[in-house]
Amino acid sequence: MNSRFCRWLIVSALIITASGARAQQSAPPASDQKSIITDEQLAASGNALAQLHLGFLYYKGQGVPQDYTQAAVWWRRAAEQGDAVAQLSLGLLYDGGIGVPQDDSQAALWYRKAADQGNAPAMTRIGNLYREGQGVPQDFAEAAIWYRKAAEQGNAPAMTMIGNLYREGQGVSQDLTQAAIWYRKAADLGDADAQIHLGWLYKQGQGVPQDYAQATLWYRKAADQGNVDAQSELGWLYEHGQGVPQDYTQAVFWYRKVAYQGDVDAQSHLGLLYEKGRGVPRDFAEAYFWLDLAAAGQKDDSNSKEVAKERDEAASHLTPADLSREQELARKWYEERKAKTQ
Numbered sequence: 001m002n003s004r005f006c007r008w009l010i011v012s013a014l015i016i017t018a019s020g021a022r023a024q025q026s027a028p029p030a031s032d033q034k035s036i037i038t039d040e041q042l043a044a045s046g047n048a049l050a051q052l053h054l055g056f057l058y059y060k061g062q063g064v065p066q067d068y069t070q071a072a073v074w075w076r077r078a079a080e081q082g083d084a085v086a087q088l089s090l091g092l093l094y095d096g097g098i099g100v101p102q103d104d105s106q107a108a109l110w111y112r113k114a115a116d117q118g119n120a121p122a123m124t125r126i127g128n129l130y131r132e133g134q135g136v137p138q139d140f141a142e143a144a145i146w147y148r149k150a151a152e153q154g155n156a157p158a159m160t161m162i163g164n165l166y167r168e169g170q171g172v173s174q175d176l177t178q179a180a181i182w183y184r185k186a187a188d189l190g191d192a193d194a195q196i197h198l199g200w201l202y203k204q205g206q207g208v209p210q211d212y213a214q215a216t217l218w219y220r221k222a223a224d225q226g227n228v229d230a231q232s233e234l235g236w237l238y239e240h241g242q243g244v245p246q247d248y249t250q251a252v253f254w255y256r257k258v259a260y261q262g263d264v265d266a267q268s269h270l271g272l273l274y275e276k277g278r279g280v281p282r283d284f285a286e287a288y289f290w291l292d293l294a295a296a297g298q299k300d301d302s303n304s305k306e307v308a309k310e311r312d313e314a315a316s317h318l319t320p321a322d323l324s325r326e327q328e329l330a331r332k333w334y335e336e337r338k339a340k341t342q
Helices: 003-025 033-044 048-060 068-080 084-096 104-115 120-132 140-151 156-168 176-188 192-204 212-223 228-240 248-259 264-276 284-297 301-315 320-340
Strands: none
Touching: 033 048, 048 068, 048 084, 068 084, 084 104, 084 120, 104 120, 120 140, 120 156, 140 156, 156 176, 156 192, 176 192, 192 212, 192 228, 212 228, 228 248, 228 264, 248 264, 264 284, 264 301, 284 301, 284 320
């Protein structure tokens, strides 16, 4: 998926979470045109909460035409009055280049203003910028400081990021036990990223005793939230009978979820299960389809060659007409998927 598009999606979700809840706490329904007019009047007169709410309405297109530029205008007015949520929201717009030119320095500026007022999500975002060196000099130790401040307020994403720093030894001494502790804190709060990281540590036996049952438990929690990596890991555990009874049908179920989202490893595993008739009736046409997609998407040449070898084995069992049909289906699927992510 295009990295800019991914960033836009993530930032959009954060904006809705950050600004929507507070803006609507004391606001009437967005569909009430009289209330919108009242909001506009209050916002124009300088009421910061009305400005925040009006920005949210423009961002979501609720009761007014969707207009990210207008959202930025009203959030800036509220932010300049010191509203921390508006400052965070404006920072997010600059972070994602939504309604304003993408500008990491401006994102950092507004995140910092909100963070200095104790806004935990803003603390996490400024920590991210220090970790990546975007808009500020890269400084893992400074990132760790901001993550800890946010974590002290119960911010689960910040706890996950502290776990990442301990796992990688960035800004802190590498300590997989500490990584597991912080992942567990965030995982217990429902953070899917922490859950999959914790599952991986249990699977590998790093920082915690190796325990496939625990790995399965945490992968499942993340998978149930739609985490693609966790769904793929669950497929692997069911395929190999680690932490759960071996169950090819369940392996197919989880691999298929991920394969349709474009994950080449899941496509490869799914194709092989069709080729061997495990968990599904043997189907060389279906095997070819998934293996062809996997081969096309592989970035590693050695992996691509291995997948292509299996794909060609499946092809040897197809008639020329069947092979041509599956090639065309795979081509169309790949092109449609590519177009959606650009």
